[in-house]
Amino acid sequence: FKLAVYTSDTEANTQGTLDKFGITDIVSKIQAGETKTRDNHLSLCHKLGVEPDQTLLITDSPNDIASAKANGAQTIAVLSGAIESEALIGDNADAVIKSLEDLDITSLGPKKVGA
Numbered sequence: 001f002k003l004a005v006y007t008s009d010t011e012a013n014t015q016g017t018l019d020k021f022g023i024t025d026i027v028s029k030i031q032a033g034e035t036k037t038r039d040n041h042l043s044l045c046h047k048l049g050v051e052p053d054q055t056l057l058i059t060d061s062p063n064d065i066a067s068a069k070a071n072g073a074q075t076i077a078v079l080s081g082a083i084e085s086e087a088l089i090g091d092n093a094d095a096v097i098k099s100l101e102d103l104d105i106t107s108l109g110p111k112k113v114g115a
Contacts, residue, residue, distance in 0.1 A: 006057070006064075007008050008036060008105040036063060038070045045071070058103065065092045076103070 003026055007014050011032040018024040031044045045052045053072035059065060060078045068075050069092060077093035078100060097103055 002028040002050060004031065004044055004048055006041070006044055008033050032108060036061070036067050038067045039050070041067050041071050041073070057099075062092065068111065 005014055005018070007030075009032055011030055014030055014032045015024070018027060018030075029044065029047055031040065031047070034040055034078060039103055041055075041057075044053060052068075054071045055068070055071075055072050056076065057064060057068040058076045058078060059068075060080060062077075065075045065077060075093045076095045076097060078097055080099045
């Protein structure tokens with residue numbers, strides 16, 4: 001799979017964070033410094049050479065979920081940022097996790113209870 005960072009933060013801050021955690025080399029593309037919209041999500045998919053309905057967006061923003069879902073993407077909401085309650089998500093996200101620590105990277109979904 002391809003991994004991209006899609007953020008409204010600056011590219012410099014994003015690059016610094018990736019460097020800090022030593023994961024720069026696994027990121028195929030950074031799209032930073034802009035509002036996340038349906039068109040911007042499509043643009044990122046085009047740059048990666050993937051179809052939008054073959055993507056997974058992991059986010060802490062209801063706006064991000066809405067724009068990705070409008071393109072057919074799968075989404076996982078993280079309750080550790082802008083979203084503090086599942087009530088803010090409604091039925092929009094495909095899955096919900098409390099923290100990125102709860103993400104099972106092998107399946108790219110929530111960890112199973114007892115795993």
